[in-house]
Amino acid sequence: MGKVREFIEYNYRHFNSAALVDAAKGYEKHLAEGKKMLVSLAGAMSTAELGISLAEMIRQDKIHMISTTGANLEEDLMNLVAHNSYERVPHYRDLTAEDEWTLLGRGLNRVTDTCIPEEEAFRRLQQHVFDIWKEAEDKGERYFPxxxxxxxxxxGVLEQYYEIDPKNSWMIAAAEKNLPIIVPGWEDSTLGNIFASYCITGDLKPSTIKSGIEYMMWLADYYSNNAGEEGIGFFQIGGGIAGDFPICVVPMLSQDLEREDTPFWSYFCQVSDSTTSYGSYSGAVPNEKITWGKLGIDTPKFIIESDATIVVPLVFAILLDQ
Incomplete structure (x- = not known):
């Protein structure tokens, strides 16, 4: 038994800590039964360096698909190539508007207590990304983000810039596995904005990047071909479009396409500090998803109301037997 697992199972007995243990054991049981698991990434998990544990989960085949915001997709690479220029601001709660303006002037974009260096991170990637966009367009090829x-x-063009151990990059682990990824709403990411700017100037065409509708069509095929009779698991980190987009594929298949034999998602866990209030999707309890045809009555359901940057590495540590 791993040391982290031993500590958690002995000490985490009630409330959110007990929910963490139950969710991890449910995830473990799900994998042991031969079912696949989707993990969704909202917020700024890549900037929080979740890749340290997420990459190993991917390498050990404990994650079979990821749904992520465009920000998490690119910020893992930004951390990979510009980590030494990041600045931590532990006193971020005390910053004034003038302090924030100063950070902007220095080219530092703040995410809570961490500042991403624009020049080293965004611009270091931009030319290389443009080159592959342009090459595909010139060949008449189209790809997902x-x-x-x-x-x-x-x-290998980015290897010259690596500033962290590449084993801690979840995007490298995913690329090496050719892990299925969907990126709903990619357009609102920094690279999405950059791509749009090239389209405005006429350097690229919007059609070079496959769309969100095409992601949903792809996901419908993936779910149909991989869910079997019992469904795929859904481990949701945070809320937002990263979770809302993929979970809708089940009611779409069963209701809109009238494939009534489509199984519900077969496991569901959400890690979030958002509470149920005023129609919040992010804070909706799992049972609400039953009414939308996403989860069944018997689907194992867990909700851990806590900080994902603390909780998720612990869940992953249990699954990795660390």
Missing amino acids: HEFLYKLILS
Whole structure:
């Protein structure tokens, strides 16, 4: 038994700590039964360096698909190539508007207590990403956003910039596995904005990047071909579109396409500090998803109301027997 697991199982007995243990054991049981697991990434998990544990989960085949915001997709690579220029601001709660303005002037974009260096991170990637976008367009080829970044990683062109151990990059682990990824709402990411700017100037065409509708169509095929009779598991980190987009594929298949034999998601866990209030999707309890045809009555359901940057590495440590 791993040391982390031993500590958690002995000490985490009630409330959110007990929910953490139950969710981890449910995830473990799900995998032991031969079922696949989707993990969704919201917030700024890559900037929180979740890749340290997430990459190993991918390498050990404990994650079979990821749904992520465009920000998490690119911020893992930004951390990979510009980590030494990041600045931590532990006193971020005390910053004034003038302090924030000063950070902007220095090219530092703040995410809670961490500042991403614009020049070293964004611009270091931009030219290389443009080159693969342009090459595909000139050949009349189209790819999903994550596929372009896989090409970038596997080309080796970024290796000259690596500033962290590459084993801690979840995007490298995913690229090496060719892990299925969907990136709903990619357009609102920094690279999405950059791509849009090239389209406005006429350097690229919008059609070079496959769309969110095409992601949903792809996901419908993936779920149909991989869910079997019992369904795929859903481990949701945070809320937002990273979770809302993929979970809808089940009611779409069963209701809109009238494939009534489509199984519900077969496991569900959400790690979030958002509470149920005023129609919040992010804070909706799992049972609400029953009414939308996403989860069944008997689907194992867990909710851990806590900080994902603390909770998720512990859940992963249990699953990795660390």
